[in-house]
Amino acid sequence: MSDSAYISIQNVDKYFGSFQAIDDVTIDIAEAEFFSLLGSSGCGKTTLLRMLAGFETPTNGEIYIDGQPMTSVPPHRRPVNMVFQSYAIFPHLNVRDNIAYGLRRQKLSKAKRYEMVDEMLELIALPEYGDRKANELSGGQRQRIALARALILRPKVLLLDEPLGALDKQLREQMQLELRSLQRQVGITFVFVTHDQEEALTLSDRIAVMSHGRVLQLDTPSGLYERPKNRHVASFIGTMNFFDAKVREAKGPQVVVEAEGLGTLTGTSGERHFSEGDKVQVAIRPEKFVLSEERPNGAGPAYSVQGRMGNAAYLGERSHYFVEVDGASKPIAVSEQNTGVRVAGDDWDSDVWLSWDESAVVVLAPE
Ligand SMILES: Nc1ncnc2c1ncn2[C@@H]1O[C@H](COP(=O)(O)OP(=O)(O)OP(=O)(O)O)[C@@H](O)[C@H]1O
Ligand SMILES: [Mg+2]
Known part of the structure; x- marks a missing residue:
């Protein structure tokens, strides 16, 4: 106690x-x-x-x-x-x-x-x-x-x-x-x-x-x-994107993984310590992705991937998008505050870029 x-x-x-x-x-x-x-x-x-x-x-x-x-x-x-x-x-x-x-x-x-x-x-x-x-x-x-x-x-x-x-x-x-x-x-x-x-x-x-x-x-x-x-906690609290992944290298809580659709990236393990070769899941919140029509330049977030715009919903304050990415088994949920020039319902070019930072990446054990 x-x-x-x-x-x-x-x-x-x-x-x-x-x-x-x-x-x-x-x-x-x-x-x-x-x-x-x-x-x-x-x-x-x-x-x-x-x-x-x-x-x-x-x-x-x-x-x-x-x-x-x-x-x-x-x-x-x-x-x-x-x-x-x-x-x-x-x-x-x-x-x-x-x-x-x-x-x-x-x-x-x-x-x-x-x-x-x-x-x-x-x-x-x-x-x-x-x-x-x-x-x-x-x-x-x-x-x-x-x-x-x-x-x-x-x-x-x-x-x-x-x-x-x-x-x-x-x-x-x-x-x-x-x-x-x-x-x-x-x-x-x-x-x-x-x-x-x-x-x-x-x-x-x-x-x-x-x-x-x-x-x-x-x-x-x-x-x-x-x-x-x-x-369980990741999916119970809020919305979360999950990606199947495999550990390439693990140094304590820092884990380098190869994730479906996202390529090689570094994240932080939620609780467990992982070893090379472990099957894991990468979890990224929808609002941690930045959506753009142009390829992000070097000054932006660490990682980016190209995809195609799928369904979109305009919710007033924010918009929800689903972006299809080659290699990812499910469309990626993206949530953006409607402060930018474009919102859901506008005519997005069907090719878009998603970018995100290392701090957005949580590595978890599969269920
Ligand atoms: N007096 C009892 N005899 C037998 N089983 C019980 C008894 N009280 C609760 N349980 C069982 O224990 C489990 C937990 O019940 P509890 O009432 O604590 O759930 P809860 O989290 O409050 O759920 P809810 O959100 O539906 O109120 C349930 O499976 C319930 O059926
Ligand atoms: Mg109860």
Whole structure:
């Protein structure tokens, strides 16, 4: 466990009968960190969150919060609170009583309770809503009430299981920003579950990408995007071009490869160290390619290849192109900001050049 860990998940397994839902997960989360668990349906996100909350017990391993082992600590004695996907608030209570609900066991004066609720209403930007009935609220407002109800108890850790899942895109994006600034204001550690990679990238300090109960990579958003450690992460986060390749020469993380359609080029290995002759995959993001009608001159990017313009889509801010290159098994996806003279839909010459730099090239083990 690192010294700065506030939550430490140590070699945790979880079996349901003979099915292993969590497989040797080790994660340290710092105090006040916005930490996300990201992965497709069934990968074990909720199970991990429920173990943090104390609703499930690890089969093996231990969870520590603030240095204390949690195994024998029941849910209500843990310094955590959980917000569920289906923003469960009581329809028969007004907003104020919904938010104050968790305080009922504490011996507080009515005035004190009201003061705390008012603070929360301010925080979630619904100051005039105390007397509203819960069934007179929109989905997003209800979501904020559910958050306030969890936050008013001042938990050290807030566990959020796809809290924005039920909201439409626009509201979801607005709530993402609010959630992030709320978390900064109150300084609570957030463990946030989502299967939406954009949401995880926007909100998180760090993200654990999960698959089949394991953590595939634990990194910052830019670390995951720029330096994926394996093919699964590379294809799960954003769009990626993959090329079959063979290692010519390897010096630590620097690898010289021969890649289909691209020729000989140097890149950086994601995680594994490779040896001469290894079959690998070269991964390059669509926006790392520069598209031009003329052959790039010597001052430009290190590598270039000629191809033919295929499908193109104009998306306003940017355009997406597919360029066919001899030797490459699939058209290469290229994404360009529409700041240049040409955009998708214009009459590109069918012969085009793609160029890119060494820093764009990630070398990964094949799946
Ligand atoms: N109580 C249980 N008994 C048996 N299997 C379970 C139980 N709870 C979860 N599982 C299984 O464990 C795996 C992980 O489930 P979990 O709910 O953690 O997934 P998730 O990542 O939250 O998925 P989603 O994004 O769909 O919510 C799934 O295969 C699920 O069927
Ligand atoms: Mg779930």
